[in-house]
Amino acid sequence: MKFDIKEEDMIIKPYKQEGPIYVREQKGFFQKIRRNLGWFLMLTFVLIPWIPYNGQQAILLDFGTQQFKIFGATFLPQDFMILAWIFMVGAFALFFVTTWLGRVWCGYTCPQTIWMLMFTWVEHRVEGTRNQRIKLDKSDWDSKKIAKKTAKHAIWLFISVFTATSFMAYFIPAKELYLDMFTLQWSGLTSFWVFLFAFCTYGNAGFLREKMCTVACPYSRFQSVMFDKDTLVVTYDSGRGENRGRRKRKDDPKQKGLGDCVDCNLCVEVCPAGIDIRNGLQYECINCGLCIDACNETMNKFGYQPDLIKYQSEHQQAGKKSNPFRLKIVGYGAITVLIMVTMVIWAFNRTPIEASVIRDRNALYRVNYEGLVENPYTLSVINKTQHDLTYTVSLKGLPNAKLTAPVTTHIAGGDMALIPVTVTADGYDLKGKRIPIQFTIESQQDATISITKDSYFYKN
Structure with a gap:
């Protein structure tokens, strides 16, 4: 044939x-x-x-100043962990929707x-x-x-x-x-x-x-x-x-x-x-x-x-009958919601202030004319809000020490300031050559805006 x-x-x-x-x-x-x-x-x-917000553009990603303003919150490069959360939410949301629709x-x-x-x-x-x-x-x-x-x-x-x-x-x-x-x-x-x-x-x-x-x-x-x-x-x-x-x-x-x-x-x-x-x-x-x-x-x-x-x-x-609640789609949906909740919790717990303690490594300490030990520090403070704030500095860890610092420091919204401080203590009152201390930087306008940074006090 x-x-x-x-x-x-x-x-x-x-x-x-x-x-x-x-x-x-x-x-x-x-x-x-x-x-x-x-x-x-x-x-x-x-x-x-x-869209305006507090007299400014609500969303502005300013790479020149490395400030990313989103509805009153200023994010800095240190806060870019939120990008990881956003990408993960987007990825798993895409997996969820694709598996479903x-x-x-x-x-x-x-x-x-x-x-x-x-x-x-x-x-x-x-x-x-x-x-x-x-x-x-x-x-x-x-x-x-x-x-x-x-x-x-x-x-x-x-x-x-x-x-x-x-x-x-x-x-x-x-x-x-x-x-x-x-x-x-x-x-x-x-x-x-x-x-x-x-x-x-x-x-x-x-x-x-x-x-x-x-x-x-x-x-x-x-x-x-x-x-x-x-x-x-x-x-x-x-x-x-x-x-x-x-x-x-x-x-x-x-x-x-x-x-x-x-x-x-x-x-x-x-x-x-x-x-x-x-x-x-x-x-x-x-x-x-x-x-x-x-x-x-x-x-x-x-x-x-x-x-x-x-x-x-x-x-x-x-x-046949389709199963809308299969394990794959429930899993993708649950992970998406979990990451979103985690991101929201992180955002709400985010402190609108960033600080670091800078020491002069060439002179960890000095002895003044009174025989007291002095340690100089420079506090780098970033105001991560979009409005001006006034900050004070306090010391913990050395009960009898004296903190020499500006009474208040005014920092504009989104700006950074360097605050020189000096801690003075009697070396005979201290045990050990390196004592842990803490600097607390707090806003006068809002007590919830504060941060504590650890450091050390050195003596001879």
Whole structure:
């Protein structure tokens, strides 16, 4: 028996067509969620640097002075342990969400996806629908094409520069940044970073697009280790949809031996990654649900049941019951909550003052004209609040010793001061050559703002 197999049937088709992806604009339930969430996240990103707090910018990460101000609290490089807590919370929260809902981070909240769809939205408004954009790109260059392309790229560049400037407002006071921009007084360093970030935004969202998700992003590569048979992902019901085929609305699919899939190809045309979800789960899928909206729209037109494409787990697809409280997802959730609680406790117990004791190692002690032993110290004190405070210094550990120090020391918010102090004691009253002592620095305005630092008193 011989089989007549055509050569073209032996070619394995790629997951998407070669060349640029022309994303079709789609409306629907999941698209509405994404668009509203995208607008909220973008507005939050832009407006946060403009929030005032106690006459200052609420959030300012000033690398020049190494002061990071967040709603009244000033964090210094010594406090960067909080970054470790934040990264751990973010990592385990991502593991939790991915195990539960797949790549919804990529589809709904990833900046790359949000800006990519925003650029696509601009493209649709300037150049037209998907078919019009394809036709425009294939047409010869004329005045109409040049005008549309110029307008599109001008808007893209404006969005990119505005995005980069909004990002820099987290590191440079927003009012100062924009005032210098309009008066053309940006420094070379500021200009470099703004245009670098603008170039990256313009290139990623305008040209690389889905390649960042399918090629460059490491998350798409290791996400599969977090998936299990209960993870909710976008799936196509092949049992109901096959055999797929085109038909008229009044046709009876059973008489034609067809399933519910009308092979309209809209699920592919609306996909930002350009994949065909009907080919099964693929790592390129960002779980955005656009194909669900497109398919439901078609099912509604033909009078078929919705959700031929929908969010469901492998177990649900096989007709089994999914377990939402499995050990993996409970573990990720518990660890996330535990780290968040630990971070909050650390933040509340954080003392808004930092101090260190500096000794002159060339002269640990000296004997004055009265025969008493003197030890000089320098106290380095940092006011980690955003308002001015006055501090006093006291001594513990040497009952009969005399502390010579300024009565009060005024330190501006976020500043550091060096306080010279001297401890004097009678050597005959002391046992041993090295006696532990403690310096206590306390705020006069708030007794809860204090710190105690250990040191030693030396004698001959």
